[in-house]
Amino acid sequence: MAQAINSRRGPVTGTAKRAKKRKPFLLDLYSTAVGKKYVMAITGIVLIGFVITHMIGNLKMYLGKEDFNHYAEFLREMLVPILPRTVFLWLFRGMLVTAGALHVHSAYGLTIINRSARSVKYQSPRDYQVANFASRTMRWTGIIVFLFLFWHLADLTWGTVNALGTSAADGKFVRGDAYGNVVRSFERPPVALLYIVANIALGTHLFHGVWSLFQSIGWSNPRFNKWRRWLATGIATVVVVGNVSFPIAVLAGIVGQ
């Protein structure tokens, strides 16, 4: 069985070893870097699934106010005869928050590990060969998307930073009128720009993340390996094009009251 040298990640000294204490299975797995990457990949799949579904759902915007608000209401009424109203929605939200929290926690843990793995940096400039912009900026695009998430919730779920009028007519957040809230929010050009920037960051994150998760989980086969890059490019493109189209459509007047 694996043994741990006394000083974890200390200088390479010799042979003083002790038997490794076993934690409960999932914690044991999560305590390793490879295990953290599994968690990152699996929660990533959950979040990618949500992002794609969210984008497709929002396309209803192009069918008009009635269809869009009907869809928003449907989300609250999912599985209604089986569960009371909004219960499934809250279960779903709970899963997403858990996945998001684990995704961020594992990223934080891995960043600490990686920083300590090269405590003295290269003193001359590196000349990277294949690491691309997306893979080099995963932490930054991740942080941008994470912070944007709070704005997005405050804007279109809680309504605290939605258009701050006094009545629905001159721009007030109206609970249940998802369509109107989106239009009122995106009619402000700086807000529209914020959504566009955040979605480009999300697309960049997905461009590396979707490819990377295959490696992390260990899904590699000459039969489909060349498709992994195409899938990542495809998902990133579809999500960015779909999501960025909404603020542009509102500003261009294609979607309006």
Added chain:
Amino acid sequence: MTASHGKHLTNLTLTIWRQKGPNDGGAFESYRIDSISDEASFLEMLDVLNENLIGEGREAVTFDHDCREGICGTCSLMIDGQAHGPQRGTATCQLHMRKFESNATIVIEPWRATAFPIIKDLMVDRSAFDRIIENGGYITAQTGGAPDANLIPVPKPVADAAMDAAECIGCGACVAACPNGAANLFTAAKVAHLNLLPQGQAERFSRTEAMVETMDEYFGSCTNHGECEAACPKEISIDVIALMHKDYRKAKIANRKELARK
């Protein structure tokens, strides 16, 4: 080095990391090479520099080297920000001066990783790799007379894939090139080499678990940049990393079932 035929590079500036010992701060120092044949290897160029330094009564630059034919994995060197220099699939010893231009400034730095402490100048201690190998880089073999050749049939594609992984010379360029200082390519090459072959099946899962967890004690984590593959003098594919990640997840479950029987 004074061959009259062939081209020569002139007026090279070498910016080399000098560090007296493991606890010294270290700093870059500049040296000049007036003329060197473009047929000289990079290490021969450093030999020339050291001859000059010794002649001047100064201390020679310490660097690792052994076979000088690209098979021992002893040479290292970060050359102009790339592990083993600018030529793909080539160790420093097989890199030749024809890849450089006259009047160039060449920056030479040791591998940098917490697990590879600098011993002196450009020489680092890579024994963290030995700790990984000790924990699973072996197979169970019968003692006694040598078995007949081809007693164990190995499908050709499997033998080829295992050989591709077995090409690893353990130089540490993957760790040096990785922005995270991860050793996943090294460990995965060793794991894949043994896990693919029938002879390696007995310890397949205990090996994977032990080697991955030993790697984890010293090195960073893989974020799939692919820099290791680009730097590897044997051009080992990061596909082996995916294979290791797959076997590790299987191992965690398989080993646990084994333990439960005790």
